[in-house]
Structures are given as C-alpha cells and as structure tokens.
Amino acid sequence: MSMNTQGRPTSAGDAGEAFRPKTFTGNRALDMEEPLIFEFGRLDVTGVDLDEPEDFVPELGGHERKDALELPGLAEPEAMRHYVRLSRNNYAIDSGLYPLGSCTMKHNPRLNEKMARLPGFGDIHPLQPLSTVKGAVELIDQLSHWLMTLTGTSAVAMSPKAGAHGELCGMMAIKAAHTAAGRDPKIVLVPESAHGTNPATAALLGYKVVNIDARDEDGTVDLDALKRTIAEHQGNIAAIMLTNPNTCGLFERDIIEIAAAIHAADAYFYCDGANFNAIVGKARPGDLGVDAMHINLHKTFSTPHGGGGPGSGPVVLSDRLAPFAPLPFIRKGENGPVLVETAAGTVEGEKPFGRMTAFHGQMGMYVRALSYMLSHGSDGLRQASEDAVLNANYVRVGLQDLMSLPFGERPCMHEVLFDDTFLKDTGVTTLDFAKAMIDEGYHPMTMYFPLVVHGAMLIEPTESESRAALDLFIATMRDLVMSAKRGETARFSGAPYYSPRRRLDETKAARSPILKWTEPEPAEVTPVAAE
C-alpha cells in the first residue's frame, strides 16, 4: 500500500485492485454516467417562477407559437449539476498537456479573463450608440495596430470569426483586387501539405485548385515545381495559399523566391497564419512578401479555443489589398479612430468588397488578445515563440531514437512531425497509439495530418509546458513505444480502457449523426389476465 508523507494511504493496494465492484448507479466514484437532459428533464418544470402576464396582447401578427415548446425543464441546482458533470468528461488545456499539432493549445492566462470581464468591455452590446463605446473602438484599433506591427502589414480586417473564415475574407479581398484590375484568373495554387481549409476556401470561391508538389526530402514547397506550374498556367493564377512554417513544422526556406515568383505572375500570396506562434517577434510575414494572412487569435494570442465557439481570425493585408478590406473597418480620424460601417461612409481609395459578419467581431477575444500582447511586451512575445520552438525540439530529441522522423534529425519549428515507420510490424496503428495515450491521461497529438507523411503524428507542446511536464510526456511516450515494440498489442487495440466511452464509430458519427432526440418506445407490459 502506498502512503503519502503524512502516512496516509494513497491507494488501496493490491487487494483493492483485485476487487472491482459493479456499482448500483453505474457511476465510478466521481466519474458519473450522465443521462441526456431529455431523459430526465420534465416538461412542467422551470428554474424561474414568472407571473402570468396580465392583459397581454400578442404583437406577433398571428405568428405566435400555438403548441407547447416541449423543452425539458430542470430546477437550477439540477441544471448546474447536469452541465458540470458533462464538463468533467471534457479534456481541456486547463486539465493537462494538449499536444494537438497545428492547433497551438496554449495556456489562456487568467489576466485575459479578468480584463474581458471588466463591465466596460463585458457588458456592451453591438447595437449601442458608438458614442457610448469609444473605449471599445479604441481597443480594437490598438489591437489592429499591434497585429499590423507584428506582421509588417498595413491593414487588417478584424471581423472574421475564425482562421477558416479569415481565409475566406483574405481570398475575397484577393478576388476583388483582381476584378478591380480587370482580371479574372481561375486557379489557386495549394501545396500538398496544406490544411484542408485552404483548398476548401479556394473551391468555395469558384477557383480551381492546383497542387504543388513537396520536396521528398523535407516536405517544403519544391520551387522548381512551383515555377513550372506557374509557367504552365501563366496569366490564370489568382493566388498561392501557403502555410509558413508549414504543417510539417518546417520553415519554408524559399519563401522570398516563392513570393517573387507569385508576384511576377500577377498573383497574390495568401499565407495561412495558423503557425504564426513559431515566428512572432522573429520574422514579419509582410517582409517575406505575404499579401494576406489570417491570425487565429485562439492559437497565437492565447484566447480560448471555444469548441467551435467564439474564435477570432483577423486578416492582415498588404498595401495592395488594403483598399478592399471588408466593412466594418476602423479609419484613423482627427479625433481618434472612426468606425466605418457602410459603403456610404467610405472615402476615395476605400473599396470594401462587402461585409462578412453582422457586427464588428468578437469583442471578448479582442480584449483577451490585447491583454496577452501588452502583458508580454515585445520581448515576452519573442520569448514565447522561442520557447514554443525549444519545447518542440526538446520533445523531438527526447523521442527521435525510438520514433521515426520522416525528414531526418533536423531542428523543427514549433511542432514535431513523426510518421508511423517505427510501428512497422507491431500491429499497432497511429490511431491505436493515440487511443493508448488517452489511457495515460493525455489528449492525443494530431493524427494522419499532414497527408504528406504516412500515419502522421504531429506534436505541438507549446511554450506553456514546463520541463518537468515535457519529461513526463516523453517518458510516457517512450513507455508506449517500447510496449508496442514488445508486442503488447492489447494495450493499444482495445484502448482507451479507462475513458467514459471506449472507441466510437467516428465515421458513422460524422456521416449519420442523430441530432434529434426521440422518446424511446415504452417497454411492453404483459397484461395480467383477469380471473
């Protein structure tokens, strides 16, 4: 039996291991089996008591609902418990290391949260008169200033709600610029290692996507292949969409030549800025020839990843694209920043391509991102990038003798990419390996992306992790690799063993999701025959 330093037992010892009772509730200690709200909510219950309205005349012109809403009701403490219990099944950056490559799952500093909750920021409404929210406009302007400063660009569209939305915004600005110049090119070039959102964005705007081959030895863009493709489609190329550092965690070393070749072809350089965390304070994309780049505030600037929720993906723009930035935007005025909300409010030289969102963007995320920037300062931001790169290389060096690096033992940027060569003949796949990491209490790394390497495992520890945390992670990974190599396949093929749910049919969940709850058929009751 283990004891802590005060002599208190910390585990039940071997006897406890052997006997695992089946519990009456199905709960396992604090690990609760939580039903759906529809299964235990009651239609006649609500958390608040409201008086029946008196002399009430509906003003909905006959569109008011006639039948009951049939939403399950809970008392306040029941609602509280339901969601808290569900939340305990979540893995979060606040519960442990989250090495999901390309996603930059870094710590969200609590100072940011405190600033975002200040009533002057937290309680404002987008329909409030501008004269009452001058401070908020000023804050958006300051954040814009630092985004442009850090990227070496001259304009920024703040409203996009996520990286992918920013891609759409940047590519729409590029399309508008071509149209304004009387051109109508049909092709967007996308390297093999690109994130799926890049070709999806191009296709959504009606462009044909042409792939650029990667160099076999390191996964970067093959400059000669790029030049050949440009020559082949001369005059018909709208843009290249390139991630730098790329999704293999490597800096595109020919980026200046790539930009020059693209510009010489009258095309624009869209940079996917998802990996900006690796180079903040070290390199400015504007200096590298980038015309447009989204910045995922929820990656590089530490705002929370909201489970698809409140993201923010501002797009910085070069001089050439700046006139086409969408509404609303902020213009420097004599008496401070002015918010331009409609085409009627534009002046000579401003040619917004339209509007992407109803309002001005995600105020709460702007406050958090600016709080992060100002509390770090330029030296702190540079150190964060350096530490992110250092941590990724620490993991690489700690694992490279046992796992396989597709492009050899060279330094990486902020994430390290392994392939599945080291699992050859073990019967364990990348997926199995990731599931076994869950049993060890880790969120898996990004798997099977980028597509340029077989069975990819992309690990991004970020700068948030201490050396001790990285050492434990490396030791755990080494234990798993040795176990796979020893042929202990059951540890992997059945994993995860300890999570509330085991392996789910992810394909079925994606292809035929059941989004509506239907009451199960009542159980059949056999009537007792009367005498």
Ligand SMILES: *Cc1c(COP(=O)(O)O)cnc(C)c1O
């Ligand atoms: C995260 C990511 C995106 C998309 O960003 P979202 O904010 O999730 O929409 C695009 N490209 C790359 C390389 C990414 O890692």
